[in-house]
Amino acid sequence: MQITGEMIIGSQLVRGSAGEVKAYNPSTRGEFEPGFGQASGADVERACELAAQAFDPYRSLPLEQRARFLEAVAEQILAIGPVLIERAQQETGLPQARLEGERMRTVNQLRLFAKVVRDGRFIGATIDTALPERTPPRPDLRLARIGLGPVVVFGASNFPLAFSVAGGDTASSLAAGCPVIVKAHGAHLGTSELVGRAVQRAAIECGMPEGVFSMIFGDGRTIGQQLVSHPAIKAVGFTGSRGGGTALMRTAAARPEPIPVYAEMSSVNPVFLLPAALEEGGSVLANGFVDSLTLGVGQFCTNPGLVFAVKGAALDAFTAAATTALAAKGAGTMLTAGIHDAYNSGIARFGATSGVRLVAQGGLDGIGCAAQAALYEVDAADFIGNPELQDEIFGPAALVVRFDSAEQMLQAAEQLHGQLTATVHVAPSDHALAARLLPVLERKAGRVLFNGFPTGVEVSHAMVHGGPFPATSDSRTTSVGASAIDRFLRPVCYQNVPEGLLPEALRDDNPLRLARVLDGDLKVAE
């Protein structure tokens, strides 16, 4: 399929007229032809107008048709074939196997949401029957959750398929019945076009209302801000930097009608090595840790950037084994020149921080945007006095904090900022200490995991990829897994609405065969 540099606005392919941006190869630092036309204000206006018009017809479609649309998007992505992987490889420097895995994850994510839509439990259908004899009488009350309205999705640089144009935010918005406008990420413009066209083909094939999906090319600070400010937009999905996420939160909050921004931003994902686990498994733990740290050149939201352990011979052995493992890791190409520059300034800042010592480094080949992995250590007193050491360095860098005692480590856990994940390595004799640590970590992180490493986020029903600020803008939500759909729904109560006017989910005869709560009891349809 030919890449043309055109945007998708409803059923049209539109060449943006406000300048042109070239796609970029971070391995060679070369640019691609053709350029991508950038959106004008009029393009944003048109996409928002179409999305607003599409909202009622789209959300009113039978659930089966909505589910089928999500499945058709998955099929159309697969139908692009190897050209998608080749283009994504050129634009991101990520290896073929990783991108093929990510494509499968994207497709399975869409299929999972199709299943969630068919199941209908996300509607939360709840009925309190009228009690006319009661004093005062109770009216007939019926609750169903509907979509918020059109959603703007900012594609993420670090997951060019699974968290970009047809990724988790788009899939969960569409599943909730919300039209989507994607602001494509400049780090993979050609990949975005290929996937955007796949979504457009699926929308046309499935007879979706025009405007259910659009994709815009443009600068975040102008076009992205204009999208978030537009009155037709009712929510935002974002994965990226803390600066970008908080800028969008401010814009959304300052609108005449404020709207929610679901931003997934920065997390250093602390790993606690409890004393007996460290004693028993030091070198195995070190290898697992280095693999997790360097996976995807450290460009994972769940990259383990902080290690907490009590100092002593076991920690020294862990650091020595990690040093050997890290030295064997070659340099990997980072996603963009901007991310590469940010990484280099982050490690330079670390290196210049009082008390922080460089203990190990990976290889460096110096080609393109290659990043050299780095491991630092610091004594607890220096860490506790410097909250900036908790700032995310996006890439393969981590800091080992050396505590004098387990008590001091527990106290420092209380000082942690909000995190996507917190990891604890335990042996059976560590359980008493772990039992004291767990309630602290529950307050700090969206996912607490034991005896593993945080990279690798399963797309499933029980997954939480969220956490308190600055990990995300709203700790009540997840951006991965079936519950991600909840972000784009709101409840409506129908009081004494005549049966024929009620949504199907709430009718007496339950035509959708939904599990519903009836007068406080869960009733499963036969």
Ligand code: NAP
């Ligand atoms: P980014 O700079 O936050 O950009 C993400 C998206 O938001 C882009 O489409 C960008 O548009 C837009 N944007 C940025 N600032 C904006 C603003 N003030 N107003 C409106 N839109 C704005 O993230 P990135 O380019 O992916 O990577 C840069 C850094 O983000 C990394 O070095 C890393 O620190 C962090 N990051 C973190 C995660 C994570 O999961 N924790 C993931 C990815 C990146 P433009 O590109 O047009 O500006």
